[in-house]
Amino acid sequence: MTQAATPTISPDRLSQAQRAFESALGADKVFFTRLDQQTYQDKFAIDDATHHPGGAIAPTSVEEIQAALKIANQYKVPLWPISRGKNLGYGGSAPHLAGSVVMDLSRMKKIEVDEANGTVIVEPGVSFYDLYDYIQANKLPYWISTPGNSWGSVMGNALDRGLGYTPYGEHTKRICGLEVVLPNSEVVRTGMGAFPGSDAWTLYPYGYGPAWDQMFCQSNFGVVTKMGLWLMPEPESLMGMDVEFDRPEDLKAMIDTIGPLRREGVLQQSPSIGNWLRAAAVMTTRQEWTEEPGALSDAVIDAIRKRFNIGWWGVSLRLYGREEINKAAYKVLEQAINAINPMLIKPTSWVKGQPLEYTGWTGTPMTFPMQNVNWYGGRGGHIGFSPVLPQDGTKALEQFRRAYARYQEYGMDYQGSFAFGERHLLNVNAMIFDKDSPEMMAKIDPFFRTLVADAKANGYGEYRTHLDYMDLVRETYDWNGGSLWNLNRTVKDALDPNGILAPGKSGIWPSATNGGQPA
Amino acid sequence: MRSGALIGAAGALLVAGLFGVAVAQSGAGVDDETTAAAAVQAGPPPMPQPITMAQRPNATGGEALYVEHCIMCHGPNGMGTGLLGRRMDEPLLEARDNLPAQYVVQAARRGIGNMPAIPRGEVSDAQLQAIADYLSAGPHPHALPKPGEVPR
Secondary structure (H helix, E strand, O other): OOOOOOOOOOHHHHHHHHHHHHHHHOHHHEEOOHHHHHHOOOOOOOOOOOOOOOEEEOOOOHHHHHHHHHHHHHHOOOEEEEOOOOOOOOOOOOOOOOOOEEEEOOOOOOEEEEOOOOEEEEOOOOEHHHHHHHHHHOOOOEEOOOOOOOOOEHHHHHHOOOEOOOOOOEHHHHEEEEEEEOOOOOEEEOHHHHOOOOOOOOOOOOOOOOOOHHHHOOOOOOEEEEEEEEOEEOOOEEEEEEEEEOOOOHHHHHHHHHHHHHHHOOOOOOOEEEEOHHHHHHHOOHHHOOOOOOOOOHHHHHHHHHHHOOOOEEEEEEEEEOHHHHHHHHHHHHHHHHOOOOOEEEEEEEEOOOOOOOOHHHOOOOOHHHHHHHOOOOOEEEEEEOEEEEOOHHHHHHHHHHHHHHHHHHOOOOEEEEEEOOOEEEEEEEEEEEOOOHHHHHHHHHHHHHHHHHHHHOOOOEOOOOHHHHHHHHHHOOHHHHHHHHHHHHHHHHHOOOOOEOOOHHHOOOOOOHHHOOO | OHHHHHHHHHHHHHHHHHOOOOOOOOOOOOHHHOOOOOOOOOOOOOOOOOOOOOOOOOOOHHHHHHHHHOHHHHOOOOHHHHHHOOOOOOOOHHHOOOOOHHHHHHHHHHOEOOEOOOOOOOOOHHHHHHHHHHHHOOOOHHHOOOOOOOOO
């Protein structure tokens, strides 16, 4: 939010670089008109004057990426790689540093499946729909895991540690092997990819010596051009339940019941507890419920719950695998959930051959959840603050109550969720906003910063954030004087001495840019 | 006109039914933390399977590009269809008989309402023109759900 709209990269250098890009890639892969610059801006920006790109290029091969990096180094023009740029809520296709040239990899769409072993190698431009289509067209016995906006890139989502809802829902954990172009244009393959002729690149993630896959997640150390990922074998059976709970304080028992089942492995997917606004914001607009300003009142919340027959909180739990095992596990699940007084349980059951539910629980790609941006009736957007919590019901309830009080204080409608990992919770606090309301847009930034400060005071840090807050969140990870960032900058400077690759990503600023301080 | 009426009925079904109970309470509002998933089995039609080239293997030219680049939002259960359904009787673009090609190009390239602008790196000018020409030649009845059929 502190960036000036004026690019910090000189127009002369930028136009020299543009000509060099045109010469190396061809003019049909270089986009520098005013309209091009606008199309690569952040569609959900809180401040539309920030993060404007200088232009964009769309290389379609590793060789063209290498050529682009050489030009960027020569003219000292930063490149901001995007896979497909659909990371809406986190900045989308826009660069952190205004004036950077977006390197749009959405035209690189190769898919290679190892059917026997259930793995795939994707290029950056492969969307969840593309991969789903490939599996459908080839009738492969595998399911993918999809996020709520499946328009985006499979690779980009895993690199940014995005989430889905199947047992493979922690996407970053299913990465196995990368091909990366380093800022000096050298191409590296990680793990077994470094071993010529190995057919285990997507099977064994470590290779020999240090393993680097996570080094290229949420970082600016290289341009990932191929990613190995594991696919989930299509289960014989899918069983489970959608459960509703009546009171806000039921959150504690939900977490203290589901957490142990997840750790034990009875539940292997990533359940996500959410509140009543999700249904209302996707299916209706706010004016259907109330004209009152400020956060929704309890009376309106009751009306929403009544109409959709939902609780204050709800959660969907699913079991995947052999039918006999699922039936046994379902009994355990049912007993555990019944013990904490659910308001409503809706069981679901599927076996291979029956019609499938086309939802996130079966790895079906979807876009309709984004209808929530129309909640206020006009042009909308959203941003989320998502701290990492332990699976502890008491602590989660306290965190919820603090956040909910802040939503009421700032007059924002609460949309919260608590998503289980194997050992942690991600507490997503989503803020839907109305871009046509200057009053509302003016309070998003102070509201967000308040949530960051509240969480910091209680020991909770965010897992992923929007461009505007990458530096702010970085500052909260300040153990031992911020030594982690000294390490990150040391690595950055070693790999990218000119600081041309995505300066500022995750708060990692190269020394060449502003002495390593936020620009 | 006949196909228009048929298509209109399908559109109303989409808006009234598909999202009626489709959203369970798991997930949140930020992209992939959202799920909204879980078509609860009790209600009216469950969500249809997404349309990809696997369902339209014979599509070519502008139609194939539309399936590849647009239909995830503008198909039967897409975000664009859901939001357009709040404002017009016919939310499916392939059912429209009133979409000038130039309008499609402008809307896609500049964005419109809650639709983000589509950059040239993702869809080239030539590709966008082919998509626009396909839509402007609509309606395309072969691409639409039959009465009584779960739209797909």
